[in-house]
Amino acid sequence: MTTRVAEAALALEADDFARCEALDTTFHETLIELSGNKYLINSYRAISDKVCALRSHLPQTRERVANAIGQHRRIIDLIAVGRVDAAADEVAEHVRNVHALLVVDRIQEAA
Numbered sequence: 001m002t003t004r005v006a007e008a009a010l011a012l013e014a015d016d017f018a019r020c021e022a023l024d025t026t027f028h029e030t031l032i033e034l035s036g037n038k039y040l041i042n043s044y045r046a047i048s049d050k051v052c053a054l055r056s057h058l059p060q061t062r063e064r065v066a067n068a069i070g071q072h073r074r075i076i077d078l079i080a081v082g083r084v085d086a087a088a089d090e091v092a093e094h095v096r097n098v099h100a101l102l103v104v105d106r107i108q109e110a111a
Helices: 002-013 017-035 038-055 062-080 084-110
Strands: none
Touching: 002 017, 002 062, 017 038, 017 062, 038 084, 062 084
């Protein structure tokens, strides 16, 4: 996973947003697979196409992608040192950030 996050950072430097998004998808799929939780794995597989469709609506900005890559690095670092609860908190924050971009910001724009 560390290699994929590094590849995403380099892709961002090259303004290759398509590669960044592909690596983002790989990161999420790998994180789910590494959980070893068959229920979570099967549930994610059932909705993964919908998750990708939602992600396609995220802003393609350097700042947003850099923040996501930074959070991915933090999640990996926390897992590496055994701080699983803190990693779970970071994953939850990552999801809240995406939710804000997809839902909250869109509602505010429409108002």
